[in-house]
Amino acid sequence: MMVLDALGHALSLAAAMSWEILWTLILGFAISAAVQVVVSKAEMGRLLPDDSPRSLSIACGLGAASSSCSYAAVAMARSVFRKGADFTSAMAFQFASTNLVIELGIILAVLIGWQFTAAEFVGGPLMIVLLALLFRALLRPRLLAAAREQADRGLVGVMEGHAAMDMSVTEGPIWSRITNPKGFTAISHSFVMDWASVWKDLAGGLLIAGALGAWVPASFWQAFFLADRPLLAKLWGPLVGPLVAMLSFVCSIGNVPLAAVLWNGGISFGGVIAFIFADLIVLPILDIYRKYYGPRMSAFLLGTFYLTMAAAGLLVDLVFQALGLVPAARNAKVVEASITLNYTTVLNLLLLVLAGVLVVRFLRTGGPEMLRMMNAPFTPG
Numbered sequence: 001m002m003v004l005d006a007l008g009h010a011l012s013l014a015a016a017m018s019w020e021i022l023w024t025l026i027l028g029f030a031i032s033a034a035v036q037v038v039v040s041k042a043e044m045g046r047l048l049p050d051d052s053p054r055s056l057s058i059a060c061g062l063g064a065a066s067s068s069c070s071y072a073a074v075a076m077a078r079s080v081f082r083k084g085a086d087f088t089s090a091m092a093f094q095f096a097s098t099n100l101v102i103e104l105g106i107i108l109a110v111l112i113g114w115q116f117t118a119a120e121f122v123g124g125p126l127m128i129v130l131l132a133l134l135f136r137a138l139l140r141p142r143l144l145a146a147a148r149e150q151a152d153r154g155l156v157g158v159m160e161g162h163a164a165m166d167m168s169v170t171e172g173p174i175w176s177r178i179t180n181p182k183g184f185t186a187i188s189h190s191f192v193m194d195w196a197s198v199w200k201d202l203a204g205g206l207l208i209a210g211a212l213g214a215w216v217p218a219s220f221w222q223a224f225f226l227a228d229r230p231l232l233a234k235l236w237g238p239l240v241g242p243l244v245a246m247l248s249f250v251c252s253i254g255n256v257p258l259a260a261v262l263w264n265g266g267i268s269f270g271g272v273i274a275f276i277f278a279d280l281i282v283l284p285i286l287d288i289y290r291k292y293y294g295p296r297m298s299a300f301l302l303g304t305f306y307l308t309m310a311a312a313g314l315l316v317d318l319v320f321q322a323l324g325l326v327p328a329a330r331n332a333k334v335v336e337a338s339i340t341l342n343y344t345t346v347l348n349l350l351l352l353v354l355a356g357v358l359v360v361r362f363l364r365t366g367g368p369e370m371l372r373m374m375n376a377p378f379t380p381g
Contacts, residue, residue, distance in 0.1 A: 013210035014206045015210075017257050028103020030358065032190070037169050051089055051135065060100060062093055064096050073280075096124065100120075104253050107256050112263055126315060146294055189370060198254065202253060221262070238270045241273075245281070245282060269317045277312060278306075
């Protein structure tokens with residue numbers, strides 16, 4: 001009975017967080033799908049020829065306008081690298097695709113607080129700048145050449161078809177591209193396929209967050225994150241945050257429910273940011289890097305990504321602390337499941353109607369067949 005009670009408590013927390021963030025996910029993915037309709041992937045290789053500030057800025061913009069799925073971002077980065085894009089800019093695109101997307105900002109604001117959204121959008125570009133500097137200092141031509149040779153072998157990772165999919169509409173004013181039948185169909189396809197690409201990570205993150213919130217006592221988290229030693233905690237949080245993320249096996253926005261539990265448990269502000277940044281070094285993605293670029297480049301990416309994530313988390317913490325923007329209270333929404341007539345319920349119902357409209361459009365316009373092809377290998381022409 002005690003086991004069943006514990007399991008029920010964990011599932012109750014997971015369900016509560018799911019209900020709290022449902023409308024944010026639907027809204028974020030709908031906006032992301034609309035943006036993808038007006039931003040073409042076809043010219044990305046040409047637009048990212050080097051690691052100049054201009055190319056890195058374009059990479060940030062293209063990444064922010066793409067799918068938030070970490071696996072699709074990694075596959076897309078290799079695709080544009082094979083098409084001639086600079087490797088550093090391809091990695092910058094990958095970072096932006098998982099850390100600067102709209103849906104991540106919305107869910108952070110609702111579940112943990114707007115300060116974390118602001119920190120994410122400040123820390124993301126900072127992390128890309130740090131990465132570019134590290135690559136310039138440490139990336140050797142021989143390693144890069146070996147990585148390109150491995151990339152051109154075209155070994156299959158995950159979400160290859162989704163990464164290659166480009167349903168953008170380029171004719172006419174932006175508003176008409178979104179509202180005409182072709183644009184509406186493209187939005188519905190991007191919306192459903194983005195959900196299909198992240199639902200496992202999101203469900204896994206919610207279940208793990210529910211289990212940790214229900215089963216792990218606050219005293220453990222406070223001791224682990226050195227909560228009673230504030231100065232050391234500021235340094236320790238950004239260092240250990242990415243390591244916790246690596247072992248969680250959860251990436252993309254699935255990290256946010258876990259981040260809420262860690263924040264309530266006592267991890268530093270910068271530790272939360274570094275934890276969220278670390279979706280690109282979880283163990284399954286490190287294995288994909290090995291397939292895409294070879295074991296040496298995979299190790300190089302792990303080392304440089306970890307350093308930039310930890311450093312960006314620490315710097316953001318220091319800046320936000322100096323500005324008085326670090327929340328004093330730790331009251332992220334990890335609560336018992338309950339449905340009451342409040343703004344969350346109203347927004348969930350309204351956005352579920354929108355999701356239903358998009359799903360029906362998807363089903364009526366050949367979407368299921370495209371969905372079956374989403375994991376298929378893709379070879380650039």
